[in-house]
Amino acid sequence: MKIWDKKTNINLDKEIENFTSYKDSKIDLLLAPHDVLGTIAHVIMLNSIGLINVKDFKSIIKELRNIYINEILTNNFIINEGIEDIHSQIEFLLTNRLGDIGKKIHSGRSRNDQILVDLNLFVRTEIKEIVLLTNSFFDLLLKLSEQYKNILMPGYTHHQIAMPSSFGLWFAAYAESLIDDLLLIRTAYRIVNKNPLGSAAGYGTSLPLNRKMTTNLLGFEDLNYNVVYAQMMRGKMERIVAEAISALARTLSKMSQDICLYLSQNFNFISFPDHFTTGSSIMPHKKNPDVFEIIRAKCNLITSIPNEISLISSNLCSGYHRDFQIIKERFIPMFEEIKQCLSMFNYMLNHIIVKDDILQEDKYQYLFSVEVVNDLVLNKGYSFREAYQKVGLDILNGCFKPLPFTRVSYSHEGSIGNLCNAKIKNLMYTITQKFDFQKLNEVVKRLIYSKIYFNGTYKNPIFVV
Numbered sequence: 014m015k016i017w018d019k020k021t022n023i024n025l026d027k028e029i030e031n032f033t034s035y036k037d038s039k040i041d042l043l044l045a046p047h048d049v050l051g052t053i054a055h056v057i058m059l060n061s062i063g064l065i066n067v068k069d070f071k072s073i074i075k076e077l078r079n080i081y082i083n084e085i086l087t088n089n090f091i092i093n094e095g096i097e098d099i100h101s102q103i104e105f106l107l108t109n110r111l112g113d114i115g116k117k118i119h120s121g122r123s124r125n126d127q128i129l130v131d132l133n134l135f136v137r138t139e140i141k142e143i144v145l146l147t148n149s150f151f152d153l154l155l156k157l158s159e160q161y162k163n164i165l166m167p168g169y170t171h172h173q174i175a176m177p178s179s180f181g182l183w184f185a186a187y188a189e190s191l192i193d194d195l196l197l198i199r200t201a202y203r204i205v206n207k208n209p210l211g212s213a214a215g216y217g218t219s220l221p222l223n224r225k226m227t228t229n230l231l232g233f234e235d236l237n238y239n240v241v242y243a244q245m246m247r248g249k250m251e252r253i254v255a256e257a258i259s260a261l262a263r264t265l266s267k268m269s270q271d272i273c274l275y276l277s278q279n280f281n282f283i284s285f286p287d288h289f290t291t292g293s294s295i296m297p298h299k300k301n302p303d304v305f306e307i308i309r310a311k312c313n314l315i316t317s318i319p320n321e322i323s324l325i326s327s328n329l330c331s332g333y334h335r336d337f338q339i340i341k342e343r344f345i346p347m348f349e350e351i352k353q354c355l356s357m358f359n360y361m362l363n364h365i366i367v368k369d370d371i372l373q374e375d376k377y378q379y380l381f382s383v384e385v386v387n388d389l390v391l392n393k394g395y396s397f398r399e400a401y402q403k404v405g406l407d408i409l410n411g412c413f414k415p416l417p418f419t420r421v422s423y424s425h426e427g428s429i430g431n432l433c434n435a436k437i438k439n440l441m442y443t444i445t446q447k448f449d450f451q452k453l454n455e456v457v458k459r460l461i462y463s464k465i466y467f468n469g470t471y472k473n474p475i476f477v478v
Contacts, residue, residue: 038092038096038097038098038099038102039092040341040342040345040346041092041098041099041102042090042091042092042099043135043345044099044128044131044132044135044345045085045090045099045102045103046081046085046086047130047131047134047135047138048099048100048103048127048131049077049080049081049085049103050081050134050231050456050457050460050461051127051130051131051134051210051231052077052103052118053074053077053078053230053460053461054210054226054227054230054231054460055118055121055122055210055227056070056073056074056077056118057070057074057226057227057230057465057474058222058223058226058227058230059117059118059120059121060467061223061226061467061473061474062220062221062222062223064117064120064121064220065114065117065120069114069117072111072114073107073111073114073115073117073118074465076106076107076110076111076115077103077107078461080103080106081461082461093105098124098128099131100124100127100128100131103118104116104118104119120220121211121213121218121220121222122210122213123213123214123215125212125213125214125215125244125247125333126209126210126211126212126213126214126215126243126244127210128247128341129209129210129212129243129244129246129247130208130209130210130231132250132251132341133205133206133207133208133209133233133250134231135345136205136250136254136348137202137205137206137453138453139348139352140198140201140202140205140254140448141448141450141453142348142352143198143258143261143348143351143352143355144195144198144445144448144450146352146355146356146359147191147194147195147261147355148441148445149359150191150355150358150359150362151188151191151192151441153359153362153363154184154185154187154188154191154362155184155185155188155434155437155438157180157184157362157365158180158181158182158183158184158185158188158432158434159181159432159434161179161180161181161184161367162179162180162181162429162432163179163181164179164180164181164367164369164371165177165178165179165371165372165418165429166178166179166180166183166282166371166372167371167372167377167380168380174376174377174379174380175380176380176383177372177380177381177384177418177429178429179429180367181429181432182428182429182432183271185432185434185437187264187267187268188434188437188441189437189440190264191261191264191441192437192440192441192444193260194257194260194261194264195261195441195444195445196444197256197257197260198257198258198260198261199444199447199448200253200257201253201254201256201257201258202448203234204250204253204254205250205254206233206234206235207233207234207235207236207237208224208227208228208231208233208235208236208237209236209237209243209244209246210224210227210228210231210236211224211227211236211240212237212240212241212243212244213240214244214333215240215241215243215244215331215332215333216240216241217240224236230456230459230460230474231456232452232453232455232456241331241332244331244332244333245331247326247333247337247340248322248325248326248329248336248337248340249326251322251340251341251344252319252322252323252326254344255315255318255319255322255344255347256319258315258318258347258348258351259315259316259318259319261351262311262312262313262315262316262351262354263312263316265308265309265312265351265354265355265358266308266309266312266313266316268358269305269306269308269309269312269358270305270309272302272305273302273305273306273309276290276300276302276305281368281371282367282368282371283365283366283367283368284300284365284366284368285300285361285364285365285366286364286366287300289304289361289364290302290303291303304357304361305361308354308357308358311350311353311354312351312354314350315347315350315351318343318344318347321340321343322340322343322344325337325339325340326340372418378413378415379408379413379415380415381415381416381418382404382408382413382415384415384416384418384422385400385404385407385413385414385415385416386400386401386404387400387422388416389403389404458478459476462478463476463477463478464476464477464478
């Protein structure tokens with residue numbers, strides 16, 4: 014079934030059909046629940062402006078809810094062979110089961126604004142899941158930071174031993190990084206949280222649509238007002254969201270790289286239970302960090318997606334182009350990849366084993382050279398430059414003696430002795446509260462599980478659970 018079929022008895026060439034659509038139906042299965050929600054909101058609006066009568070309206074809503082609850086939620090929903098996309102499948106099912114009244118759902122819509130609505134609803138839901146997983150991972154990092162805040166480790170610059178650090182600092186650093194990542198995701202979420210429905214093919218329609226009604230029904234913060242711009246968001250929205258997700262991916266990739274180094278025999282700062290690592294087919298001593306290498310690779314691939322989207326869409330003029338379909342093939346799977354990485358990171362770090370005597374080795378004594386310099390400045394009257402030169406000469410001449418390290422000397426905000434984890438936690442709480450995900454739950458409850466009533470004019474639907 015092609016909803017653009019003009020009944021001219023001209024069938025699209027099979028080679029052309031396979032080349033242009035063969036992946037689309039598989040990816041569109043992920044959009045199925047969102048397409049139903051968007052269609053229900055559209056049908057409610059069409060009823061309110063008199064384009065669908067009450068009898069047909071009730072039949073359509075009942076069947077759409079049946080598809081959502083009994084087919085999509087139970088994983089029994091499919092896109093039949095020969096049907097192009099999710100929009101066509103929903104209309105096919107309604108027409109097949111209800112007759113010609115199923116054909117009424119497309120009034121005032123194009124597949125162009127349908128896919129925009131589906132993508133926005135899909136991304137909102139995926140961002141919600143990502144934020145919840147990120148928040149759980151954040152809590153674990155701060156817990157580990159507090160648990161291991163007194164255990165020192167070497168800090169590095171240029172891959173050279175630099176100054177003393179701690180596991181408290183290391184874990185909390187990545188926790189705070191997640192806050193900035195969610196700031197970017199929050200911005201992307203606000204851009205996504207606008208309603209393009211009613212823009213049709215990008216130029217509106219002469220039908221008297223009530224776009225604010227569908228905006229409210231679908232829980233959008235606002236609508237994309239200009240219908241041309243609504244269509245211009247295709248490609249732009251995906252790139253902005255991918256940029257935000259790639260920031261999170263970079264954080265996970267960087268921490269994965271740290272862990273791969275720290276697990277190696279040359280560092281030996283941390284370990285995991287044997288059954289969390291893999292071995293070698295030839296070297297019996299190996300404990301390989303495969304999980305973190307795979308996370309690193311997956312996250313690095315995610316960081317390439319914004320550039321791919323930009324390359325596909327940057328030279329396209331306004332209006333719809335089939336190029337956007339290729340974006341969908343790269344964009345939609347990204348969410349499952351980042352969620353898997355977050356879940357696995359959380360799982361692994363719940364079993365991390367931290368070594369507590371790292372700095373006992375002689376090679377780390379120069380970590381404390383700055384402590385000696387600072388002691389000369391604070392207690393011996395040296396200028397910093399004089400103290401620096403004296404300690405440098407002592408190291409060169411082999412007579413350097415490190416001072417005992419005390420955490421209390423690091424008292425400023427965010428240092429070893431003053432991690433400020435409570436403030437970091439409060440920052441995360443402030444960010445996550447701004448997402449207001451409760452509205453997403455209300456959309457499903459309203460459109461799928463509530464009884465719908467109208468006042469006497471049919472213009473203001475009332476939902477009762």
